[in-house]
Amino acid sequence: MxxxxxxxxxxxxxxxxxxxxxxxxxxxxxxxxxxPHPRKAEYVALRKEGHSQSSAAAQVGVDVRTCRDWDYGTVKRPNGRRYADGRVVDYTTGEVTIGDVVLRPSTQRIAVEKQLHPRFLTVEDRERIADLYREGCSLREIGRRLGRPASTIKREIDQNKQDDGSYRPFAAQRRAAEQRPRPKASKLATRGRLREYVVSKLALQWSPEQISHTLKVEFPIDESMRVSTETIYQAIYVQARGGLKREISDALRTGRTRRKPHRAPDARQSRFRDPMIMISDRPADIEDRAVPGHWEGDLIVGERNKTAIITLVERQTRYVMLGHLPAGHTAPEVRDVLTALITTLPGHLQGSLTWDQGSEMAEHKKFSIETGLPVYFCDPASPWQRGSNENTNGLLRQYFPKGRDLSIFGPEDLELVAQRLNGRPRKTLGWETPAQRLAKLVLAD
Known part of the structure; x- marks a missing residue:
């Protein structure tokens, strides 16, 4: 070096x-x-020749954001940036300094007339809001004339209304410009009553949610004693937000050092393009095994998830059928093998199929159209909803151990294993075998 x-x-x-x-x-x-970056001189030369920023960046093979910093004279620092005009932005505290002078957000030089994204209100928009508000127009009427939702107009007036009830557009514009600079310092980045309260409760192993809501109860009037659950988590987990020592995360019940995102079951994005019929919509006669012909299915996978075997179990008789997947277990391959297995059954034994939300069932709609079988999907991480199939997969591991290459087993091998399982007497069947029970159903038709 x-x-x-x-x-x-x-x-x-x-x-x-x-x-x-x-x-x-x-x-x-x-x-x-x-x-200096070895390609910076080449980039500067291209810019002098009249090339655009993006074109010159592409020619020298440097990210356009780095080239933008070169153009503006910005220098990256460990916790922020130094700009050409002498400003130094600290991303940890949110402070902006020029030399020894600390510029707070309220005293920073702000561009009141800066052109922003169209979704933001401009000074002209605020002038029109002030005029129409003085004329007594409703919020909906003001929104229609500006092409904005009424909620936007209401929020703008509520946030910037003066003590006398008037709305002053230029004061509102200055306030919006002062709030614009980023990054903003976290509420917990500076010492004070709020931070001390949060730290003390975390030491008692309170959750961030408990702390956030208790603050409203203990300090109903003091607006300075407010912090959201997310802000507390960011102060602990996100170093750039700062505020609380990483050691405090030990006080959390999970002990995690990173945030784990959660999503409500009803807010999860659908796994497949075609709508799924969930197991909660499955008829009751399938649930209590009163009617034969309803199947549970899954895959058992081999070494590195590259090979697989389809397993089907009839819910009433526990009869097992195995499907050979020699080339892979993509959705079209699984659909074709499943269709071939189901169509070998008598019509009265083609009732329904219950599966988990594995990607191999992405073509469940095509399968239902080809076979006439509805496919019901289990809830995420709920293997007990296919109990018979899960139990059978455990039995099959005696013949197809985990970590084995399952492509070495041909259709004859799978048929032999299925016959052995179907020939075993089951306690749940009164010590009859699945094959005997299925034979009775076939003969009864």
Missing amino acids: AAIGSATAVARELGISAGTAGTWARQAGLGSKRL
């Missing part, structure tokens, strides 16, 4: 990350000096 002079350049030559190279340099007692 002493010869090259830059940890970043050394990292490029060795094919390692710049952070790793910098750590090695510090451990070796070498200072780390940042050299």
Whole structure:
């Protein structure tokens, strides 16, 4: 590194990350000096020739965001950026400094007339809102004239209404501009009563949700003692937001150091393009096994999930059928093999099929059209809803151990294993075999 002079350049030559190279340099007692990017001179030359930012970035093979920093004279820092006009933005605290002067958000130079995305209100929009509001127009009428939802107009007036009830457009525009700069400091990034309260309750192993709601109860009037559940989680988990020490995460019940996203079952995105019929909509006569001909299905997979076998179990008789998947277990392949298995059965034994939400059933609608069988899907992570099939898959592992290449088993091997399982007497069947029970159903038709 002493010869090259830059940890970043050394990292490029060795094919390692710049952070790793910098750590090695510090451990070796070498200072780390940042050299110009090797393609920056080429990029600057292309810009002088009249090339656009995106075109020049593409030609030199550098990300356009890096080229934008070169154009604006922005320098990246460990916790923020230094801009060409001397401003230094600290992403941890949200402070902006010029030299020794700290610019708070309220004293930053803000562009009141800056052109923003059309979804934001402009100063002209606010002037029209003020005029129409003085004329006594309703919120819906103002929204119609501006092409905005009435809720936007209501929120704008409520947030910027003066003590005398008037709405002043330029004051509202200045307030919006002052709130615009990012990043904003977290409520828990500075010391104070709110932060001390949150830390003390976390030490008692309260959850962030309990803390957030208890604040409203204990301090019903003090608006400064408010913090959302998400803000507390960000202060613990997200280093860029800062505020609380990572050690505090040990007080959380889960002990996680990262946030795990959750989504309500009714808010989950559908797994397949075609709508699923959930198991909750399955008729009661299927649930209590009163009517034969209803099947549970699944795959047992082999080494590295590359090979698989289809398993079908009839709910009343526990009769097993196995499907051979020699080439793979994609949705079309599973659909074709399932169709072939089901069509070998008598009509009165073709009732329904229950499956989990595996991707192999993406073509369930086509399968239902071809066979006439409705397919019911279990809830996520609910294997007990296919209890007979899960139990059978456990028995099949005696013949098809986990980690084996299942493609070596041909149709004859699968038929032999199915016959052995169907020939075993079952306690739940009064010590009859599944084959005997199924034979009675076939003969009774």
